[in-house]
Amino acid sequence: MTENRWRPDRRQVIAGPAAALALGATGGLVPAWADETCQSPYMPMITGQEEYIYLWTLGMEGVGDGSDKVVTINVRPGSSTFGKAVASVSVGGRNEAHHAGFNADRRFMWTGGLDTNRIFIFDVASDPGKPKLSKTIDTFVKDSGGAVGPHTFYALPGRMLISALSNDKDHGGRTALVEYTDEGKFVATHWIPTKEDPRGATLVDGFADGYGYDVRALIRKNVMLTSSFTGWSNYMMDFGKMLQDKEAMTRFGQTVVQWDLHTRKPRKVFKVPGAPLEIRFGWGPASNWAFTSTALTSKLWLIHEDEKGEWQAKEVADIGDPSKIPLPVDISIASDDKSLWVNTFMDGKTRLFDISNPMKPKQVYEKRIGAQVNMVSQSWDGKRVYFTTSLLANWDKKGADNEQFIKGFAWDGKELKETFNVDFLKEGYGRAHLMLFGSSKLYSST
Amino acid sequence: MTISHIASRAMWSVACVVVALSVRSADPGAGAATETWAGRAASRALAGHPGLPQLRAPDRARLTPESVALGRKIFFDRRLSLNGTISCGMCHVPEQAFASNELSTAVGFEGRSVKRNAPTLLYIGHLDVLFHDGRETSLETQFVGPLVAHNEMANPSIGRVVDLLRTLPDYRGSFESAFGAPAGLDSIGAALAAYQRTLIAGPSRFDRWRFGGEGKALTEEEQRGFALFSGKAGCARCHVAGTRDAMFTDQKYHDTGYGWWREHIRQSPEATEPVEVAPGVRFNLGRDVVASVSAPQQADLGRYEVTLDPRDLWSFRTPSLRNAALTAPYMHDGGIRTLADVVAFYDAGGRPHARQSPLVRPLGLDAAERAALVAFLGTLTSAGIDELVREARTAPPDNW
Numbered sequence: 001m002t003e004n005r006w007r008p009d010r011r012q013v014i015a016g017p018a019a020a021l022a023l024g025a026t027g028g029l030v031p032a033w034a035d036e037t038c039q040s041p042y043m044p045m046i047t048g049q050e051e052y053i054y055l056w057t058l059g060m061e062g063v064g065d066g067s068d069k070v071v072t073i074n075v076r077p078g079s080s081t082f083g084k085a086v087a088s089v090s091v092g093g094r095n096e097a098h099h100a101g102f103n104a105d106r107r108f109m110w111t112g113g114l115d116t117n118r119i120f121i122f123d124v125a126s127d128p129g130k131p132k133l134s135k136t137i138d139t140f141v142k143d144s145g146g147a148v149g150p151h152t153f154y155a156l157p158g159r160m161l162i163s164a165l166s167n168d169k170d171h172g173g174r175t176a177l178v179e180y181t182d183e184g185k186f187v188a189t190h191w192i193p194t195k196e197d198p199r200g201a202t203l204v205d206g207f208a209d210g211y212g213y214d215v216r217a218l219i220r221k222n223v224m225l226t227s228s229f230t231g232w233s234n235y236m237m238d239f240g241k242m243l244q245d246k247e248a249m250t251r252f253g254q255t256v257v258q259w260d261l262h263t264r265k266p267r268k269v270f271k272v273p274g275a276p277l278e279i280r281f282g283w284g285p286a287s288n289w290a291f292t293s294t295a296l297t298s299k300l301w302l303i304h305e306d307e308k309g310e311w312q313a314k315e316v317a318d319i320g321d322p323s324k325i326p327l328p329v330d331i332s333i334a335s336d337d338k339s340l341w342v343n344t345f346m347d348g349k350t351r352l353f354d355i356s357n358p359m360k361p362k363q364v365y366e367k368r369i370g371a372q373v374n375m376v377s378q379s380w381d382g383k384r385v386y387f388t389t390s391l392l393a394n395w396d397k398k399g400a401d402n403e404q405f406i407k408g409f410a411w412d413g414k415e416l417k418e419t420f421n422v423d424f425l426k427e428g429y430g431r432a433h434l435m436l437f438g439s440s441k442l443y444s445s446t
Numbered sequence: 447m448t449i450s451h452i453a454s455r456a457m458w459s460v461a462c463v464v465v466a467l468s469v470r471s472a473d474p475g476a477g478a479a480t481e482t483w484a485g486r487a488a489s490r491a492l493a494g495h496p497g498l499p500q501l502r503a504p505d506r507a508r509l510t511p512e513s514v515a516l517g518r519k520i521f522f523d524r525r526l527s528l529n530g531t532i533s534c535g536m537c538h539v540p541e542q543a544f545a546s547n548e549l550s551t552a553v554g555f556e557g558r559s560v561k562r563n564a565p566t567l568l569y570i571g572h573l574d575v576l577f578h579d580g581r582e583t584s585l586e587t588q589f590v591g592p593l594v595a596h597n598e599m600a601n602p603s604i605g606r607v608v609d610l611l612r613t614l615p616d617y618r619g620s621f622e623s624a625f626g627a628p629a630g631l632d633s634i635g636a637a638l639a640a641y642q643r644t645l646i647a648g649p650s651r652f653d654r655w656r657f658g659g660e661g662k663a664l665t666e667e668e669q670r671g672f673a674l675f676s677g678k679a680g681c682a683r684c685h686v687a688g689t690r691d692a693m694f695t696d697q698k699y700h701d702t703g704y705g706w707w708r709e710h711i712r713q714s715p716e717a718t719e720p721v722e723v724a725p726g727v728r729f730n731l732g733r734d735v736v737a738s739v740s741a742p743q744q745a746d747l748g749r750y751e752v753t754l755d756p757r758d759l760w761s762f763r764t765p766s767l768r769n770a771a772l773t774a775p776y777m778h779d780g781g782i783r784t785l786a787d788v789v790a791f792y793d794a795g796g797r798p799h800a801r802q803s804p805l806v807r808p809l810g811l812d813a814a815e816r817a818a819l820v821a822f823l824g825t826l827t828s829a830g831i832d833e834l835v836r837e838a839r840t841a842p843p844d845n846w
Binding site: 093094095096115116117142146168169170171172231233235236237238239240241243244245246247248249250251252254273274294296297322323324325346394396397399401 | 553724
């Protein structure tokens with residue numbers, strides 16, 4: 001059951017304007033709080049039981065219709081279809097489906113194709129159990145002036161901020177943040193600073209590569225961070241081929257950029273080698289920090305504010321044995337800022353780090369989820385954790401190890417216990433990637 | 447001075463004027479044909495250039511400003527791939543000398559693997575054989591393969607491309623204007639060929655020294671490098687540099703041992719793969735781990751794949767060395783990253799095996815000689831490539 005109530009803590013202050021906006025838009029919306037804890041604080045969230053999981057799924061040749069699609073999983077406890085797919089909407093073609101995000105009013109879900117640059121916007125409010133394709137933006141590259149690979153969709157009030165991964169000129173890693181209105185009208189492009197054009201940013205280590213990946217913000221500090229991955233040529237390439245391509249391996253991001261959230265101006269560029277990916281800010285009122293993990297060097301980094309009010313980047317822990325390149329991918333922070341799930345793709349494991357002292361994370365648990373694992377999402381109370389498998393179409397494992405699933409687990413603080421498993425190959429869906437939570441309670445007054 | 451040298455000098459003077467005219471900033475839309483970028487590009491292509499043989503063009507009358515402009519538009523048009531994502535310009539990147547410096551081997555439709563390095567298109571109009579295995583001999587027909595290859599642009603048929611170019615609104619009238627007929631296989635090939643034949647830049651320092659009489663255009667070390675190139679090292683036996691022109695290729699096929707060696711590695715790889723995960727951070731990854739995320743790698747038998755003649759096994763076309771300093775990584779699979787390493791490969795006699803060309807043998811070069819060879823290769827970089835980039839980017843693709 002969705003817990004629809006205002007919580008008398010600082011998040012109410014932060015989310016209040018956005019929640020009020022959403023209330024006005026729906027006429028009956030009762031704001032709730034975060035589901036997966038990475039969502040933009042501007043949007044209404046679910047602190048109770050999520051009802052649906054929307055999976056942005058990559059089409060796979062020879063599996064079902066071969067098309068990218070949004071698959072809806074019913075996770076309502078006690079339902080006869082609990083842990084089963086209850087809807088599927090194909091968009092046509094394989095676009096390298098990757099990440100997705102809701103608008104700040106949480107009525108529409110934006111999903112991106114890293115290959116074709118198409119953005120598919122789904123209406124999830126009219127019938128939360130059955131999303132429908134509402135609009136397609138196929139002018140992303142042209143709108144943005146050459147950004148390629150729409151990745152993270154981060155909700156700002158009335159705006160969607162999209163981090164891209166590449167560019168139209170050389171399809172390498174130099175890229176931009178691209179801003180649209182909620183209605184899908186292009187607003188602005190903000191290029192990631194490079195050494196040649198730092199755009200006013202301080203280059204802490206004298207280095208800036210212009211690469212992009214994730215974007216997240218700590219609103220009360222007016223701080224936005226972006227991380228850095230690699231360009232189209234690499235993320236579309238066969239993973240094994242790339243590992244053996246000495247030239248291609250030099251084309252990975254090595255930076256995290258601190259931005260002024262409100263003006264979208266870059267302030268500082270930190271050197272964080274090895275492709276820093278997902279960024280997760282702490283939620284507590286004194287949590288002036290964010291974690292990121294580096295995919296290739298297998299490290300946890302803390303981007304934090306120091307005692308002088310300056311933001312810094314610090315390597316704080318290894319993830320597994322870095323020499324074996326376990327490839328940390330998605331991370332998920334608990335709402336109490338005490339723990340962090342870290343998935344490693346190559347060994348198919350999830351690891352839980354105690355981050356009570358963010359400067360000294362300590363692994364306290366691990367479990368093999370499958371032959372490969374990529375995304376992890378947890379409920380606000382941390383009692384339910386979900387995992388999916390696909391990283392990128394040509395990076396996924398080959399043969400029998402190419403397992404594709406969503407698995408749900410109950411977490412009691414000691415052990416993950418599986419509650420359901422949907423085999424995306426057997427069911428004909430494809431490669432299971434990004435998860436977002438849905439609930440009909442978001443759009444009703446009861 | 448011989449008569450041929452006098453003629454060469456005279457040609458040099460005229461050509462310098464042509465090149466000077468052609469490198470003015472682009473001014474699309476200006477009145478006379480020679481005042482548009484495409485007009486200047488067409489004039490440049492058709493002019494004589496010192497150090498270059500005559501342009502290979504079956505019908506020079508079809509190399510017009512209209513056909514050049516149309517060819518450029520097609521070259522960068524993503525819509526001409528099955529999913530509207532891939533264009534010719536994605537592998538032949540203007541800012542990377544119309545090659546790809548960032549990948550050893552190319553990546554095509556939906557990221558599918560192409561087994562060979564994307565070669566530079568600079569001076570492609572002066573070559574008789576195209577692709578690393580010489581499977582095509584004409585720019586007019588070369589374009590079909592990449593457009594329909596499953597792992598390149600993946601069109602289900604070439605007819606689909608013709609239909610697209612006949613129906614896309616922004617192409618309306620352009621084929622009729624350039625060729626007097628609607629889009630067809632012949633005119634698409636002619637347009638692409640016309641644009642690619644304009645990819646001629648200004649003279650290199652070597653051209654100025656060798657064909658322009660500028661004795662000081664090359665340093666003493668670079669001149670020593672050329673002497674080695676033509677003499678002791680024997681490079682010029684395949685990378686031909688004549689007295690009237692120099693394309694630095696015999697346009698023939700040779701087995702240096704490299705292709706054989708790379709195929710041997712593919713079939714019998716080392717137990718571990720060294721992977722540099724960040725600058726200066728290297729790990730040895732187990733072969734089983736690499737294999738777990740690897741699609742099967744295609745065999746590469748070189749020219750044999752065109753002729754099925756066992757004598758052609760592992761033979762590849764001699765590439766031109768013009769602009770070699772800009773076109774890393776090297777060899778047909780981009781497996782060598784620097785010119786110094788290429789020189790070292792040949793100095794060591796390539797990779798000896800039973801079929802290896804007798805032209806390749808240990809050279810016994812010392813460090814100074816190897817350095818001189820690399821220095822000489824650096825003199826083959828053309829002036830004015832920036833202008834070709836500006837022309838390529840004269841307008842953004844219509845289909846961003």
